[in-house]
Amino acid sequence: MTDKNRLELARWVVTRAQKSGADQAAVGLTNRRDIEVEFRERQLDTLKESTKNSLSLDIYAANRYSSHSTNDLRRDALERFIEEAVAMTRYLGEDAYRKLPDPKYYEGQKDIDLNLFDESYHRMTPERRVGIARELEEAALDQSSDIVTCSAGYDDILAESVRVHSNGFEGRRETSRFWVGVSISLRDDAGGRPQDLSSASVRFVGDIPDTGKLAAGAYERVSRKIGPSKLASGIYDMIIENRAAGRLISHLYYPMRGSYIQQKNSFLAGRIGDRIGSDKLTIIDDPFIPRALGSRLYDGEGIAARKRVMVDRGVLKEYFIDSYYGRKLGLEPTSGSSSNLTFDPGTRSLAELIDSMTRGILVTGFIGGNSNSATGDFSVGVAGLYVENGQVVQPISEMNISGNHNEFWHNLVEMGDDEYVYSSWRRPSMYFRDIQFSGI
Amino acid sequence: MSFITRRDFLKTGAMAVAYTGIPLFFRANPLAAFATPPENGAGLSDYYDHFGVDENIIGEVIGAALEKGGDYCDLYFQHRLYNSIALEDNAVNRAHTTVDYGVGIRVIKNDRTGFSFTEELTPKSMKLAARTAANIADGPAAPSRPDFSYHSHSDYYPIETPWEEIKIDKKIPYLQQLNEKMRSLDSRVIKTRLNFSDQSCYILQVNSDGRVVFDYRPLSLMRVSCNVEQKGVVEQNSEASGGRVGIDYYSPERLDRLARETVDRAILLFDAVKPEPGEMEVILSAGSSGILLHEAIGHPLEADFNRKNTSIFADKMNQPVAEKFVSIVDDGTQPHFRGAINVDDEGNDTEKTYLVTDGILTSYMHDHISAKHYGVAPTGSGRRESFRFAPQPRMRSTYMLPGPHKREEIIGSVKKGIMAESFTNGEVHIGPGDFTFYVKIGYLIEDGKVTRPVKDINLIGNGPEVLSKVVMVGDDLEYTRGGWTCGKGGQSVPVSMGLPTVKVASITVGGSNS
Numbered sequence: 024m025t026d027k028n029r030l031e032l033a034r035w036v037v038t039r040a041q042k043s044g045a046d047q048a049a050v051g052l053t054n055r056r057d058i059e060v061e062f063r064e065r066q067l068d069t070l071k072e073s074t075k076n077s078l079s080l081d082i083y084a085a086n087r088y089s090s091h092s093t094n095d096l097r098r099d100a101l102e103r104f105i106e107e108a109v110a111m112t113r114y115l116g117e118d119a120y121r122k123l124p125d126p127k128y129y130e131g132q133k134d135i136d137l138n139l140f141d142e143s144y145h146r147m148t149p150e151r152r153v154g155i156a157r158e159l160e161e162a163a164l165d166q167s168s169d170i171v172t173c174s175a176g177y178d179d180i181l182a183e184s185v186r187v188h189s190n191g192f193e194g195r196r197e198t199s200r201f202w203v204g205v206s207i208s209l210r211d212d213a214g215g216r217p218q219d220l221s222s223a224s225v226r227f228v229g230d231i232p233d234t235g236k237l238a239a240g241a242y243e244r245v246s247r248k249i250g251p252s253k254l255a256s257g258i259y260d261m262i263i264e265n266r267a268a269g270r271l272i273s274h275l276y277y278p279m280r281g282s283y284i285q286q287k288n289s290f291l292a293g294r295i296g297d298r299i300g301s302d303k304l305t306i307i308d309d310p311f312i313p314r315a316l317g318s319r320l321y322d323g324e325g326i327a328a329r330k331r332v333m334v335d336r337g338v339l340k341e342y343f344i345d346s347y348y349g350r351k352l353g354l355e356p357t358s359g360s361s362s363n364l365t366f367d368p369g370t371r372s373l374a375e376l377i378d379s380m381t382r383g384i385l386v387t388g389f390i391g392g393n394s395n396s397a398t399g400d401f402s403v404g405v406a407g408l409y410v411e412n413g414q415v416v417q418p419i420s421e422m423n424i425s426g427n428h429n430e431f432w433h434n435l436v437e438m439g440d441d442e443y444v445y446s447s448w449r450r451p452s453m454y455f456r457d458i459q460f461s462g463i
Numbered sequence: 464m465s466f467i468t469r470r471d472f473l474k475t476g477a478m479a480v481a482y483t484g485i486p487l488f489f490r491a492n493p494l495a496a497f498a499t500p501p502e503n504g505a506g507l508s509d510y511y512d513h514f515g516v517d518e519n520i521i522g523e524v525i526g527a528a529l530e531k532g533g534d535y536c537d538l539y540f541q542h543r544l545y546n547s548i549a550l551e552d553n554a555v556n557r558a559h560t561t562v563d564y565g566v567g568i569r570v571i572k573n574d575r576t577g578f579s580f581t582e583e584l585t586p587k588s589m590k591l592a593a594r595t596a597a598n599i600a601d602g603p604a605a606p607s608r609p610d611f612s613y614h615s616h617s618d619y620y621p622i623e624t625p626w627e628e629i630k631i632d633k634k635i636p637y638l639q640q641l642n643e644k645m646r647s648l649d650s651r652v653i654k655t656r657l658n659f660s661d662q663s664c665y666i667l668q669v670n671s672d673g674r675v676v677f678d679y680r681p682l683s684l685m686r687v688s689c690n691v692e693q694k695g696v697v698e699q700n701s702e703a704s705g706g707r708v709g710i711d712y713y714s715p716e717r718l719d720r721l722a723r724e725t726v727d728r729a730i731l732l733f734d735a736v737k738p739e740p741g742e743m744e745v746i747l748s749a750g751s752s753g754i755l756l757h758e759a760i761g762h763p764l765e766a767d768f769n770r771k772n773t774s775i776f777a778d779k780m781n782q783p784v785a786e787k788f789v790s791i792v793d794d795g796t797q798p799h800f801r802g803a804i805n806v807d808d809e810g811n812d813t814e815k816t817y818l819v820t821d822g823i824l825t826s827y828m829h830d831h832i833s834a835k836h837y838g839v840a841p842t843g844s845g846r847r848e849s850f851r852f853a854p855q856p857r858m859r860s861t862y863m864l865p866g867p868h869k870r871e872e873i874i875g876s877v878k879k880g881i882m883a884e885s886f887t888n889g890e891v892h893i894g895p896g897d898f899t900f901y902v903k904i905g906y907l908i909e910d911g912k913v914t915r916p917v918k919d920i921n922l923i924g925n926g927p928e929v930l931s932k933v934v935m936v937g938d939d940l941e942y943t944r945g946g947w948t949c950g951k952g953g954q955s956v957p958v959s960m961g962l963p964t965v966k967v968a969s970i971t972v973g974g975s976n977s
Contacts, residue, residue, distance in 0.1 A: 063771065071578040072595045073851065089558040094565065094582045104562065114631045116554035149598070172772045208773045208894055214927070215775050218894035251895070253971065256740040286551070287654050287690045287697055351552075391758075391890035391899030392921040392973075397690060397699040400737075402921035402973035404899035406892070420897055423921045423973030425740065461740030461923075461973045 024054060024076075024096075026183060026195060033078075033187040036101060040082060041189060043109040047083035047123045049192075049325075052076075052096075053184040060152050062160040063174040067153060080105065081123075084112045088121035124324050124346040128356060129192045132320050132327040138313040139198040141227040144181055152177050155203060155234070162238035163205045167246075171208045171216060178202040192325035200316070201225050205238055207245045217248035217418075224445045226314045244387070247408065251420035254409060254462045260383030261424070261458040262376050262410075265443040267388050268450045272364065274394040274401055274428055275306075279333065279341075281348025281359060283396055290399035290429060291339060299339045300432025303367070306334040308343075310362035317363035317447025326358055336367075337432070364448045369438040373452045376439055378413040384422075384460065385410055392423070399428035405460075423461040434458065507613055510667050510677045514540045514566070520586050521669050522608050524568065528593035529671060532602030533570040533577070535831070536593070537670035539808060540566045540584075541850040544627055547660035550638040553646075558631065567850040568593045572600035574770070574832045578853040609673030616812055619796055619803045622681050622709030626661040629710055634659055637685070637713055644722040645689055652726060653697070654690040659683075661710075668810040676810040681707050682801065682957060684946040687721060691729045700729035700903070702885075703946040706801045706959075728885065728904055735918035738907060738974040744880030745922065745970045746873060746908065751886055751943035753960025755967075756791055756861050758891040758898035759926040760784075762951070764818050764826075765844075765856040766833035768893050775896035775927060776824065784824045785930045788866040791819040793828055795843055795859040801947065802860035802959030809845035809854050816842045818861075819930075828856045848954035855952055862961030866936025870964040873935045875911040881972060882906045882913060883922065896926040921973040929967055937964035 024032070033050040040048035054076050061069040078101075080091045089112040093104050160175035179201045186194045204222030211217055221241035223232050263271065278289035291299065310319050310328035319328050324346055333341045344352065345359025377385060385408045392403025402425040408415045439452035511517050521538065528536035545561040565582040566589060577599025579592040638657045645655050661683040668676040684705035691698050702725040704717065747755055760776075768774035776784075785791075795804045795813030804813050809831050817825050827833065830845035833856060846857035874882065882905055889900035901921050907914045942961035949958045 067575060067599065069576045070599045073580045075851065076582055088556065091560045093562040095562060108560065111558065111631050114635065115558055116556040118554065118556040215896055216773055216777070216894040218773060286656065288699055390892060390897060390923065391888060391901060393887050393901040395699065395919045397697045400919040402901065402919055404921055404923040420895060421923050421925055421971050423923050423971060425737065425920065425973040425975050459740060459975050461971055463742055
């Protein structure tokens with residue numbers, strides 16, 4: 024289906040919904056093509072290719088709201104789908120806060136090219152996909168003969184979508200994404216099989232990192248995991264490596280969302296203007312970074328994207344408010360979701376941060392754990408390396424960090440210069456003082 | 464994209480997506496009467512008709528799939544109807560429906576997989592998908608037109624009335640009454656959120672051996688959440704109950720219990736403290752503590768990890784891994800359990816698989832590829848999230864058999880430790896074998912007595928070590944009826960767990976020194 028056809032179909036569904044009795048309707052239509060290749064033991068292990076369609080429909084009828092999705096895009100099936108969707112909405116309780124955003128929020132959408140689609144996607148061939156995965160696996164196996172298992176993968180995704188609202192919004196979007204990764208397992212004589220992964224997720228084929236470097240990186244990461252032990256519980260300094268830090272950011276992100284605040288489920292409710300962390304903590308929602316994984320001109324509700332400072336040098340400035348919870352809270356909508364999150368990076372690299380650590384733990388990954396959004400309590404499992412006087416002494420395992428997010432971010436003393444660009448949350452490595460670790 | 468990460472996680476279900484609606488049909492459903500598949504294959508054409516196919520078309524698609532010399536192929540047709548309705552701020556004011564429909568085509572050559580799916584069930588589209596999957600092989604065609612025959616199987620989840628026949632206005636009162644009950648239990652309840660979801664899946668599987676299998680799978684869950692407030696402090700708790708059940712499962716008594724448990728546990732949190740950090744004795748309360756098994760031993764025993772040599776248990780088959788009174792089972796046959804399946808998603812019968820028998824590691828959980836690799840019979844463990852995915856070895860309902868001890872003596876034996884009671888999620892790295900699970904609510908045990916409640920602590924341990932440190936197993940096996948979902952390789956499947964009261968000699972507890 025072409026983009027033009029998608030737009031026509033979406034408009035048709037909106038009109039149809041209104042004819043069936045909806046006062047307002049919103050339609051999203053997405054087509055996604057996904058091709059995956061995996062190499063293992065020097066041969067093609069897995070090959071997957073498919074195309075997925077989905078249509079989402081939001082119905083607003085007589086002050087009532089419901090949402091629906093289907094993947095059957097045939098007209099006769101859609102006709103029935105729409106009718107039943109509108110009919111069932113009438114059984115629900117009224118909700119005066121439910122309507123499409125006021126069209127004024129659609130205005131001011133930037134007219135720029137965010138460079139989210141790589142034309143060379145169309146020139147990608149099956150042979151080249153297989154070649155990249157094969158090359159990556161070979162580069163990994165070349166690192167050492169003591170590798171127990173290794174696998175390398177390549178994945179590319181083309182996504183095309185349109186969005187149409189009955190009160191005037193129309194948007195379309197086309198994105199490409201390429202993922203490569205290599206995973207290596209070694210044998211630890213103590214019994215385990217330490218494993219680690221190096222990967223990259225980019226919008227342009229040309230931005231895929233050098234396979235040799237990726238492979239070397241994965242091997243270095245896994246080989247330093249051999250022979251881990253558990254340290255004594257206590258207070259340690261901590262550096263969280265950039266790629267791992269997302270989990271702790273999510274413990275702030277969810278409580279910043281309108282639904283959590285309105286449902287009294289957020290420890291950040293009522294705290295706009297308060298200091299919630301050290302002056303090293305700045306979080307910016309920036310939709311306009313070219314090629315970045317979270318960039319967009321409009322959000323899921325059609326609201327024109329804007330760059331916002333969410334936390335400014337430790338002070339909470341904004342929440343993520345969608346139009347529905349905005350009405351319930353009496354707050355202007357910002358956006359219900361993040362686009363890209365950027366932080367205020369520092370001037371020192373991860374290596375320099377480690378170098379300056381007298382006694383502490385470099386956390387390279389989290390395992391499980393959770394946080395209580397109402398109170399800010401958290402407890403998460405960690406994997407990493409124990410550092411003394413700037414040197415890695417040994418890997419650590421079976422340890423947790425615990426605390427409360429009301430206090431935790433005040434212990435942030437430095438951000439690294441290494442923002443992680445393979446995620447829409449582009450966080451650098453972070454240095455914290457005096458963190459509670461549980462071990463022995 | 465996560466197929467080669469080794470992290471596998473388990474959690475109590477998604478965030479409150481929170482909507483539901485009247486079920487939708489592509490065409491009138493002739494299969495409402497076929498909750499139990501006919502034994503002699505009568506009505507087979509109804510199954511084919513449901514997906515608009517017949518044996519000729521299927522035969523052609525299989526032929527296309529094996530055009531490049533694949534050893535085996537299977538077709539997985541699925542029609543899924545999902546609904547949810549939700550209550551927030553005292554009104555049932557949101558609902559969601561999902562309709563999903565398509566076929567996944569898998570081709571296997573040795574132990575390698577080609578896979579494609581299509582949502583258009585036309586011969587042209589299906590053959591295109593088949594030829595795409597066929598590219599995993601690279602040889603001359605192995606044409607075979609199998610003789611199709613229906614494989615009948617047990618039915619572990621027959622229900623009175625299919626969910627498609629239950630209209631939204633019948634479901635709404637359940638939420639309203641449950642909400643009223645919760646609010647009436649304690650004036651400190653300030654917010655409630657309830658979500659009532661149901662799903663019907665029609666599944667038709669045909670493979671190149673000619674096996675034809677059909678299954679109808681219901682799945683439902685009532686999830687409740689409340690916030691309570693006391694002296695300016697707010698706490699939150701969620702619970703859930705459901706399974707492969709019909710609406711009759713939600714009896715007034717059961718819903719009453721659910722309301723009480725949710726509110727009582729939320730109130731308990733006001734008095735909860737953090738334990739000290741470090742290693743200590745841990746008692747796991749009977750029931751959802753089965754998450755210990757799921758993470759510590761379940762994932763590491765999925766045969767694909769062992770076949771690929773990435774699991775810490777890869778070289779431990781037939782060795783002692785626990786005390787003699789420890790036996791651990793993965794079971795698909797428990798009636799109406801969330802983790803029950805009549806047949807797996809490769810068309811193999813379900814079973815009760817003994818993973819650990821009297822302390823000895825006795826079996827992995829296999830899919831088609833690993834069963835062939837190890838030269839063993841399939842265990843009915845090949846599962847998929849949907850037709851969009853190829854199957855992998857997955858768990859069903861994982862539990863430990865009752866042991867020789869009594870709950871009171873187990874508690875009495877702990878000098879200083881905690882008893883873990885309710886959980887939100889867990890994760891495992893199967894290479895090193897390190898796993899964690901998050902305790903939402905538990906208790907301190909001091910000198911053999913339960914004292915103060917504790918909350919929000921992550922427990923972390925090493926699978927083989929923790930298993931060998933299970934030193935007491937109670938006779939009080941219980942199962943969880945909650946909404947547990949297991950994630951692996953980007954695919955989620957519903958699962959169940961169970962455990963008797965168990966004592967582990969030592970696990971690291973994520974506490975704080977106050």
